[in-house]
Amino acid sequence: MKRIFTLLLSLLLVLPLASCGGTEQQNLSTPSEPAQIPNQIATVPSDNTSPEIAPPEEFILINGGTFQMGSPDSEAWRSEDETAHTVTVSDFYISKFELTQAEYQAAMGRDPSFFTGDDLPVENISWMDAIHYCNTRSTQEGLTPAYTVNGQSVSWDQSANGYRLPTEAEWEYACRAGTETPFNTETSISADEANYWGHYPYLIEDNYFSQGNLETKPGVYRQTTVAVGSFEPNAWGLYDMHGNVGEWVWDWYGSYDTAAQTDPTGPVSGTRRVYRGGGWNDFAKNLRSAYRATLPPDSASFNLGLRLVRNAVSGGGSVESSSAQADGQTDGNILIAYFSWGGNTRGIAAEIQRQTGAELFEIQMVTPYSTDYNTVLDQAQQAQNAQDRPELSTHVEDMSQYDTIILGYPNWWASIPMPIASFLEEYDFSGKTIVPFCSHGGGRFGQSLTAITKLVPDAVLGEGLAVSYSGGSGLSGDVTAWLEENNIPAN
């Protein structure tokens, strides 16, 4: 299966996967100084609420302004949660670069990253880790910490001069740098302009078999983060706003308040924090300036880091933010529900069943996908493009009896197969815990966790397990450790 998938992707995209790993550094453009921007010179404002300690030189002063946040209805691959609305942001300082591992290590004395290198962006840190980093570094540098953490509640003192995360609005304003197009590189982005899953440039989804129509052809997939600042910056001098790692922002995930507003800080409570910009493991469509990805605040990913901000003008007051997450109940009735096309996910589900004794439920379609691999690739792509909701032939009789649903699926085109969307929309999962597992061919979860959280915003998301294909000989041990992590009792 692995060989077939690799071969097929290679043939389709005319790019041998084998050539992905080694040569990418030579293809990167040399870091260059950002274009000089009138009015963007980093001077410390003179009012007495400004930072008494100037930010490090890699911070740029972004002059505030008004912009259209979100995407126009015409933008390909937009989601409904990107409703365009008018937002004004005040001046702020933002780092030109994603936070590096050297910076994280210096403040925290440890480095959680999956890929290692001083100049690589720190990743594999949760939103809570990012908050702690901001406060620790602020204290070390004699600044006032921006955040007060009380369990799952975090309040942000907007008058504090310490390091902080950008708000979602500040992030998008800085990313766009005046552009209104899907990317700050305008209508497309190539693998020479950003570190992402370069086999999947923007609009490839509609053009696998007619790539002549593509503005940007498939490029290198580096399969790793790269040194921050390896590509040209955007028009305001910021590097890697698209790709390399996604970047945590302050806001809880929720629908936008679409009235015109100034310095929005997002919902006061929620269950997932937003991250932006896409990473080395994302398709171009998920690098778009308006794309909103989400994860619970205690989740981490090797595709996700952060970029620091400092106040340029002091905000007034404090922003309270509490978790709306009910405690995950993983000691009640458990259902293992899964969709599998080739059998790998089915095998993993069987192992979970063996270890937990929980009930097993296979999600099946009234009209199944073709059993032919080439055909299913195409069918699955079409289904995702159209956001199909295929009719299911199997149904859970009484979902209310289950507290925890262990949900399995193959990674399909960096997201969930559409029968999973049908399943999630069929039942009320409010207050239930969904513990995802995913069988993949290298892409781990892709954006599937964001897709799930958008479909069932009121469910608790447990820690996920990403399994390479069938999981091989390590599967049993991996499943045991993962069940323990989720407090799911063994048989």
Ligand SMILES: Cc1cc2nc3c(=O)[nH]c(=O)nc-3n(C[C@H](O)[C@H](O)[C@H](O)COP(=O)(O)O)c2cc1C
């Ligand atoms: C339509 C289709 C799309 C796929 N897309 C991806 C992908 O984007 N990333 C990835 O890592 N693997 C991808 N794969 C590989 C599958 O995730 C992998 O083979 C998985 O083990 C299949 O599970 P199953 O046997 O339960 O169907 C894809 C496979 C198919 C058939």
